[in-house]
Amino acid sequence: MNFIRQRIDAIKKPFGKGQKWERFAPAVNAFDTFLFVPNHTTQKGAHIRDGVDLKRTMVTVIIALLPAFIYGVYNTGYQYFIQSGLAFTFWDAMLHGALKIMPMVAVSYGVGLAIEFAFAVYRGHEVNEGYLVTGLLVPMIMPVDIPLWMVGLSVAFAVFIAKEAFGGTGMNILNPALTARAFAFFAYPTYMSGNKVWVSEASNVDGISGETVLGSLAAGNDVSYSMFDMFVGAIPGSIAETSTLWVLVGAAILILTGVGSWRIMVGGVLGAAVTAFLFNFWGANALMSFDWTNHLIVGGFAFGVVFMATDPVSAAQTTKGKWIYGLLVGVFCILIRVFNPAYPEGVMLAILLMNVFAPTIDHYVVEGNIKRRKKRLNATLTPAT
């Protein structure tokens, strides 16, 4: 370990204070701090600090994402082989999926991190770890056959416009990963919706077609999958959104470690469940009469509520605000699904919409606190008689 440390210190020398490459120090530091927690000690304020840091927090989110990600890799191959009627083993499916998905992950990280590093150098701050999560999320919520250049372009749009334009990590209004998806969704709709995009090779091989559950419902067709399939995730859809089971495992990790807000998750599920339940009574179209329990396990709802809505930067930040925000994400998700057949996947738009309103929610919660304080002050100024 000492040897590695000395090597790194030698490499870092030209990037030190007052040295030739000083302004590129953030880029080198990003790699260094990845290997080693720095030897920095407290200079002011509390002399002791908690063991947690942003890297650890973000890596915890990645760990929580992995079960759904791995299942997504498998499901990509599984859907392909089942649809094309070929015999296959578990590893065939994994391999097929990996060959499709790993390049997307590589492009997403490559493009995103390049922009993040460039901005860190330009602004002279350290590279924030937030993109480690975003970079994995983006491919997880894309259809499998989307061209790699579209992934790259969506990522670039999201990091530039949704994140860095607002000041970078911690300042963004919209969830960057969802912005990437929304960009692709509106810019290249033919690659992002319909019945030819959700299964690997569906657009090249005639025998393969696959519609998402919500897509077929919106088109007025029946659903041919069992509830068990929908829960486990053996259905077509964006790469890693299909399996409610493995998303729940991720949710358990997030809640147990305290990294994800359980309030937002519970709020979201409550909001969606109650809204869908009420629409069950109305039942004017196929999506309205779609059983409310099924609403919770199809499409990207579970994935969105667990991994997207809980993004602490774009979500509401106050405790009360988190409840309101979560509930409204759930309500709007079902509303969009039910009333707008053009966008059967409501959760993306619901979360983006609530991202925009999260600061408003917080504003009123905080304003309540300010009013309480003013009231207390006024009570002392006019003593009760």
Place this chain on the structure above:
Amino acid sequence: MSADITLRKGLTIPMSGIADLNISSADIADNFVIYPHDFHGVVPKMLLKEGEAVLQGQPIFYSKANPEIKFVSPVSGTLTTIERGAKRRIMSLSIAADGKDNAVAQKLENLDKLQAADVKKYLLESGCWPFVKQRPYDVIADPISTPKAIFISGFNTAPLAADVPFILSSQKEDFQNGIDVLAKLAPKVHLSVDASSVSFLNEVSNAEVHRFKGPHPAGNVGVQIHHIDPVNAGETVWVVGPADVARIGAFFSTGIFDASQMVTVVGPVVKSPTYFKSRIGAAVAPLLTQVGIDADGQIRVINGDSLSGVATHADGNLGFYNNTLTVLAEGNRYRMFGWLPFVGSKIFSMSRTSLSWLLPKRAYALNTNMNGEERALVVTGEMEQVLPMDIFPMQLLKECMVQNIEKMEGLGIYEVAPEDFALIDYASTSKIEAQAIVREALDLMIKEVG
């Protein structure tokens, strides 16, 4: 006695190296130092020159902004050096003790006959006034202000901090006397005690006793004020440390400035943590030798607790206010892949991304490593977890950073002191310096609002 006040938010940091409840006799060296930075916001104006003789209790300097406030010598001897820093700011004043303890003695009338103005005058003259601090702003109280109440915290929940009833156990009369003195200055004196134990503090008269339950910072006087009678805009309250109440009491019974100071020397690298009866400004080196230090690298010696104390050196001196001297190992070491979750669980973490939460009984040898680097604020909700006040800490900190005075007022800047935000320093995932931000904001408020 009012009902127990139970606080749920906060965090008691399980640090190793707490002292047993017994008092060792301290070796006291003859070099004493007063650090003017202990008195935040005070610009010292010297009354003595280098080389002049000084008595115990004799003023050495006064506050430029408020000449009535005098700062006295803890010992008799000679003022040897006035150490100045940048812009000729006085960094420290060294006094060589002559071992005679010649003290300025004042003749005081019976306390019963004294009026508030007389009490104030004696406190100012004797050098006891700097022990009276005020909220808002967490600075030495302005003698002209009229407090709506005086608050005393009878327990300390900071990591390894001195046990208040224990250090006062031989000064019960002085403490009661001090309460009686303070009761003359304000309509009400509030004393908060730890609800989980019973001590002589529960029996104190002339003060309203409140019982608090909960993790740190339940023992912070600011948190207690917030729950007993919060400070509104335009109001002032005074706070006095428990040991200083006894000091004031002792002065009013003897007429002599009592410079003795109980101090507990604690920390993970301290071999035998214990309590000492020492003096304000005494050298820490003999104390460190007595307890023994077990560290294989550099150490940090802190006047106060590890959350909001002030760093000094191994050859430095005790501060003006602290009853705790914490010694930590400097954490200037790299840890390979130390950021991985569930790795390095011997570093305590409030978050459950470390397995340390599975071992609630363990005591941790914390050091001064940052355990990460400063980042943008991403994680929400963790600040609220450690601040048991009806205040939105992150929103307040952000308004402090942009110096929006109106918003700061609205969000409760008058109710907080830096020490209340110490746990936010500690717990923050983004490693922000909340105490420094609050201190700067309070200084801005002093300048702009007064």
